[in-house]
Each structure stands twice: as C-alpha cells, then as structure tokens.
Amino acid sequence: MIRGERFEVDLGSDDEGDSTARATPLPGAFVTDVLERQPGASNPPKAPTLKNKTGFPEHKKRTIDSGFHQKRAAQPVQDASNPSVKASETGGQIDAKPKSWVEEEKQRIDEENRQRLADMSPAQLEEEKQELLSSLSPAMIERLLKRATIESGSNE
Numbered sequence: 203m204i205r206g207e208r209f210e211v212d213l214g215s216d217d218e219g220d221s222t223a224r225a226t227p228l229p230g231a232f233v234t235d236v237l238e239r240q241p242g243a244s245n246p247p248k249a250p251t252l253k254n255k256t257g258f259p260e261h262k263k264r265t266i267d268s269g270f271h272q273k274r275a276a277q278p279v280q281d282a283s284n285p286s287v288k289a290s291e292t293g294g295q296i297d298a299k300p301k302s303w304v305e306e307e308k309q310r311i312d313e314e315n316r317q318r319l320a321d322m323s324p325a326q327l328e329e330e331k332q333e334l335l336s337s338l339s340p341a342m343i344e345r346l347l348k349r350a351t352i353e354s355g356s357n358e
Contacts, residue, residue, distance in 0.1 A: 277300070
C-alpha cells in the first residue's frame with residue numbers, strides 16, 4: 203500500500219473578508235416579483251375551414267415546363283438544323299414525327315439488306331434462296347411468308 207499525506211483545505215465561507223470585492227449588483231441581474239394579470243376573454247379553438255369539399259388540395263397548374271418537356275422541345279430544333287442527313291437517310295422523304303430508336307434501327311437494317319440484295323447477281327439470289335428453304339422447316343417458311351404478306355402487303 204502506498205502511504206500518503208493527509209491534508210485539509212479550508213474553503214471558508216464567501217462572506218469572510220471579501221466585502222470590498224462585492225459591488226452593487228447590476229439592475230438586470232435579478233428576477234423581479236411575478237405579477238399576475240387577469241386573463242382576458244379567450245376565443246374557443248375553431249376547426250380549420252377547407253377550401254374543397256373533398257379535403258384534398260386543388261390542382262395547381264404548373265407554369266414551368268419540366269426538364270423532360272424542355273429537352274423534348276429542344277430536340278426537333280437540333281434535328282431541323284441538319285435536314286440534309288434526314289433527307290438522304292429516308293430517300294428524300296422527311297417524316298413529321300421523330301422515329302424511335304427501334305424504328306431507325308429497323309430502317310437501317312432494311313436499307314442495308316436491300317442494298318445487299320441489289321448488289322447480288324440473280325444466280326447468287328437463287329443460291330441463297332435455296333439455302334434458306336433447305337435450312338428451315340416448311341411450317342416456319344409458311345409462317346414467315348404469311349407474316350411478310352401481312353406486314354408489307356406484297357406477295358413475296
């Protein structure tokens with residue numbers, strides 16, 4: 203065990219010998235007496251009045267277009283600035299409504315296929331036709347021919 207020395211500290215009272223240190227208290231330093239007043243006539247609480255019969259707020263018309271509409275409105279301006287590309291892609295026809303990505307891809311593939319067919323000789327065409335007919339089942343060929351007739355309106 204560690205031996206220690208015991209000591210006492212006399213803190214004394216605050217009143218002893220400190221009379222010179224005390225000055226007059228500040229005027230706002232103390233709380234004054236509480237004064238009671240007579241209550242006035244109070245209004246009873248009222249339920250809020252609703253503007254609509256249903257209780258739901260009315261529709262508020264938005265004056266500012268959303269970011270989506272702003273971008274969509276800006277797109278035709280960009281497309282109109284480059285009409286020569288559109289005219290060459292569609293074969294001279296400019297469509298009024300913009301095409302979706304899928305429609306553009308279908309059109310590109312169709313043009314590519316037509317170009318490839320135009321570059322083939324009649325012998326190559328017949329050879330490719332026979333290869334397709336031999337590799338597909340008759341039921342599948344029949345379905346494809348019906349689909350081609352319905353979609354394109356031709357008898358190919």
